[in-house]
Amino acid sequence: MENHERKDLTDAELDVLLHAWQTPIAPARLRSAVFPKQSVAWYRRWLMASIRIPVPVAIALSVLVVMALWQWGSTRERAGAESARKSFASAPPTITFQGFLPVAELRPRIIRSHHARN
Amino acid sequence: MRAIRIIGIFLIAILPAAADGPERRGTKGVSTGMGFANGIKVNATVYVEPAGPRSVFDNMSFGIYTASGDKYHRVVEDDTQRAYFGYDISTERIPNSDRIRVTIAPLSASVDELEAFGVSHKIVGFRFLVLPRYPAPVVVESGDTIALDLLVSPDGKQKIVDYLEISRKPAINLKH
Numbered sequence: 001m002e003n004h005e006r007k008d009l010t011d012a013e014l015d016v017l018l019h020a021w022q023t024p025i026a027p028a029r030l031r032s033a034v035f036p037k038q039s040v041a042w043y044r045r046w047l048m049a050s051i052r053i054p055v056p057v058a059i060a061l062s063v064l065v066v067m068a069l070w071q072w073g074s075t076r077e078r079a080g081a082e083s084a085r086k087s088f089a090s091a092p093p094t095i096t097f098q099g100f101l102p103v104a105e106l107r108p109r110i111i112r113s114h115h116a117r118n
Numbered sequence: 119m120r121a122i123r124i125i126g127i128f129l130i131a132i133l134p135a136a137a138d139g140p141e142r143r144g145t146k147g148v149s150t151g152m153g154f155a156n157g158i159k160v161n162a163t164v165y166v167e168p169a170g171p172r173s174v175f176d177n178m179s180f181g182i183y184t185a186s187g188d189k190y191h192r193v194v195e196d197d198t199q200r201a202y203f204g205y206d207i208s209t210e211r212i213p214n215s216d217r218i219r220v221t222i223a224p225l226s227a228s229v230d231e232l233e234a235f236g237v238s239h240k241i242v243g244f245r246f247l248v249l250p251r252y253p254a255p256v257v258v259e260s261g262d263t264i265a266l267d268l269l270v271s272p273d274g275k276q277k278i279v280d281y282l283e284i285s286r287k288p289a290i291n292l293k294h
Contacts, residue, residue: 077242097178097196100269102203105251106222113261
């Protein structure tokens, strides 16, 4: 480089020199390194994708999702209770109430008012 | 004169017991009134028999709910077991008589309905127990009482009984 700087080449000489300069052939990987191919896996594209949503819309959607989940949970809980209710329809009760068992059959005993007065 | 005084004291002593009737020798729990649309009144009172500590009723509640006044739902809840059971009661005047037909039927109120009635506890998630058999309708007269055994101890010696006092007039404050 220093030799080139020290030589005082004219513009014409530089033009000749540039035309005569043989540039090395770029390696094949250089292009792919500088300009990567767009053939990214579809799932990576999905993962890296983004949607621009206005903040009010995002908040409204979040509220709707929370409300829907709450409603769904509530419905499931009620359905479970009703299911348990139906499942006991044919089974005798086995749960105790403060140590007492529900009777198997309600048998009304009539206490006549004249009997009570006697 | 002295004999009359002794008899008087004796009568005063036995009157409260007589008012409760010979069938009731237990500890009184809660009492609730039902006023049917047809003018019939039913006063439901829970007793534990034979008499026991009132703590028997701890964590249990005995509710009465209605939507129309034609039918009442009697609900017995246990908070610790998170379970409940009950029955429906409806009444019907028998024409040209002083008699009343009382029907005890399976509890028909759904969880949502019970919640809408304002059941004190959140009943959703409670286990519902259906009693296997329910009685045929019974015919009573005004002033009669129907006793229904609801719960019984495992040894069968103690029970919780629902006393349903049926009347055509507004319920009188019964002294149990």
